[in-house]
Amino acid sequence: MQKWECTVCGHVYDPKVGDPENGIEPGTPFEDLPEDWVCPDCGMPKNVYIPME
Amino acid sequence: MRKYTIIGGGLAGVTAAMEIKRLDPNGEVTIYAKEPYPYYQRPRLWEYIAGEIDQEQLYFKPVSWYGEKGIDLHLNSPVLEIHPQNQRIVLHDHTSRTYDRLLLATGADSLIPPFAQERLPGLFALRTLEDAQNIISYADRCTDILIIGGGLLGLETGRALLKRGLKVKIAEFMPYLLPRQLDEQGAQVLQQYLSSMGMAIITSASTTKIERLNDRLAVTFKDGRQEKNDMVLLSTGIRSQIELAAVSGLQVNRGIVVNPYLQTSQEHIYAAGDSAEFEGIVYGIIPAAVDQGRIAANNMVEDHKLKYTGTVPFTRLKIAGMEFNSLGASNLSETNDSTLTILRKSDLDQNKYSRIVIKDGKIIGAILLGDISNLQSLKQLIESRKDITPYTHQLLDPEFDLKALAKGKI
Numbered sequence: 042m043q044k045w046e047c048t049v050c051g052h053v054y055d056p057k058v059g060d061p062e063n064g065i066e067p068g069t070p071f072e073d074l075p076e077d078w079v080c081p082d083c084g085m086p087k088n089v090y091i092p093m094e
Numbered sequence: 095m096r097k098y099t100i101i102g103g104g105l106a107g108v109t110a111a112m113e114i115k116r117l118d119p120n121g122e123v124t125i126y127a128k129e130p131y132p133y134y135q136r137p138r139l140w141e142y143i144a145g146e147i148d149q150e151q152l153y154f155k156p157v158s159w160y161g162e163k164g165i166d167l168h169l170n171s172p173v174l175e176i177h178p179q180n181q182r183i184v185l186h187d188h189t190s191r192t193y194d195r196l197l198l199a200t201g202a203d204s205l206i207p208p209f210a211q212e213r214l215p216g217l218f219a220l221r222t223l224e225d226a227q228n229i230i231s232y233a234d235r236c237t238d239i240l241i242i243g244g245g246l247l248g249l250e251t252g253r254a255l256l257k258r259g260l261k262v263k264i265a266e267f268m269p270y271l272l273p274r275q276l277d278e279q280g281a282q283v284l285q286q287y288l289s290s291m292g293m294a295i296i297t298s299a300s301t302t303k304i305e306r307l308n309d310r311l312a313v314t315f316k317d318g319r320q321e322k323n324d325m326v327l328l329s330t331g332i333r334s335q336i337e338l339a340a341v342s343g344l345q346v347n348r349g350i351v352v353n354p355y356l357q358t359s360q361e362h363i364y365a366a367g368d369s370a371e372f373e374g375i376v377y378g379i380i381p382a383a384v385d386q387g388r389i390a391a392n393n394m395v396e397d398h399k400l401k402y403t404g405t406v407p408f409t410r411l412k413i414a415g416m417e418f419n420s421l422g423a424s425n426l427s428e429t430n431d432s433t434l435t436i437l438r439k440s441d442l443d444q445n446k447y448s449r450i451v452i453k454d455g456k457i458i459g460a461i462l463l464g465d466i467s468n469l470q471s472l473k474q475l476i477e478s479r480k481d482i483t484p485y486t487h488q489l490l491d492p493e494f495d496l497k498a499l500a501k502g503k504i
Contacts, residue, residue, distance in 0.1 A: 048105065048108075048109070048135075048154060048384070049105075049135055049136075049137055049380055050135055050137060050138060051135065051138075051154070064470065077410075079410050083137055083412075084410050084411055084412050085380055085381065086381050088381055088384050088385060088388075089380060089381060089384050091112065
């Protein structure tokens with residue numbers, strides 16, 4: 042599954058892992074994250090992420 | 095093959111470059127950046143100052159990545175002139191280049207207030223990597239610093255300098271910290287948290303003068319108070335870089351004025367990020383730089399393809415490491431509207447503060463500081479407009495099951 046990277050702090054969202062601390066189940070694709078989900082490291086919104094190669 | 099030229103190698107410029115390459119892979123994309131480094135993650139400058147990461151870790155991507163992406167990146171390359179009539183720019187070596195579409199993503203500088211115009215040893219502002227390097231090398235000979243400006247950036251910088259071993263004091267102009275984000279009781283909790291970290295805060299401190307006095311910097315406030323420190327850091331806001339646009343005849347105000355397509359007053363020239371002003375607003379926030387960079391790129395590839403409608407400031411922050419969330423009409427006050435009920439609960443020992451705003455029996459807003467465990471429940475209660483009248487005075491009771499209320503189980 043496609044990983045995404047925060048352009049502000051470098052955090053990587055890995056759908057396999059999800060973001061359980063913030064209620065995101067493992068297996069959730071980036072596209073399905075709620076609109077108000079934010080980077081768990083720097084607090085920036087979804088739109089600052091880009092797909093990783 | 096269309097020639098796209100971007101002035102500025104920061105987040106707006108790099109975002110636009112990537113987006114153009116995605117939309118028009120054959121387009122020729124060139125970035126001229128003034129600084130000697132590729133785009134670096136500005137919020138991480140604090141970690142760099144704290145000594146937690148090194149310079150290479152600040153870079154989003156190494157220089158080689160730009161070439162691999164087909165983006166022609168020129169560092170150390172300020173642009174001196176723009177000639178919109180013949181779609182040409184003049185570089186620092188006085189050679190010129192033509193463009194089909196030009197993006198001004200020139201960013202912002204630190205705003206230097208009138209009382210700090212004289213360049214004194216020990217007086218700094220933080221914006222660039224070079225500023226951070228200068229601060230670090232000076233700080234390592236100092237014992238104390240006064241930061242003028244208790245906004246988010248001032249507090250983060252204070253925290254980084256504490257970690258570097260300095261004594262840090264913050265001078266805030268307003269009567270309490272972060273009046274846009276917090277109310278007075280919430281600010282007290284924040285202030286207590288910062289003090290426990292070792293940061294001293296003085297409020298209602300309006301600076302009138304900075305001078306050198308016996309190898310120290312003396313800062314005088316309007317009410318006569320004076321603070322003497324080895325260093326002073328100005329954290330008093332940003333100022334868009336508009337000079338190049340202004341001398342090139344583009345319409346400028348506080349920023350470079352753009353229309354909803356992010357076009358400047360010249361149709362083939364666009365602006366995005368901290369240098370752009372849309373409907374009277376220079377956003378100066380990261381998500382706006384990303385939105386604008388993307389939208390400008392789309393319109394540079396295809397005329398009038400996307401409209402920008404503004405960026406909603408995000409409401410979740412970390413304030414010097416403390417979780418902060420505001421929901422809905424969080425900052426309304428009962429002094430202005432007697433129909434409101436405001437619930438507050440502060441815990442100075444645990445560094446927690448909650449504020450709930452209720453109108454006509456419904457929760458319409460909330461602030462959560464230090465502890466955001468109730469965030470999802472409060473969000474649901476605001477959205478569902480559920481009548482919570484029977485539970486009003488229990489909502490902030492730790493024994494009360496807010497989650498069950500939000501889910502309709504009680």
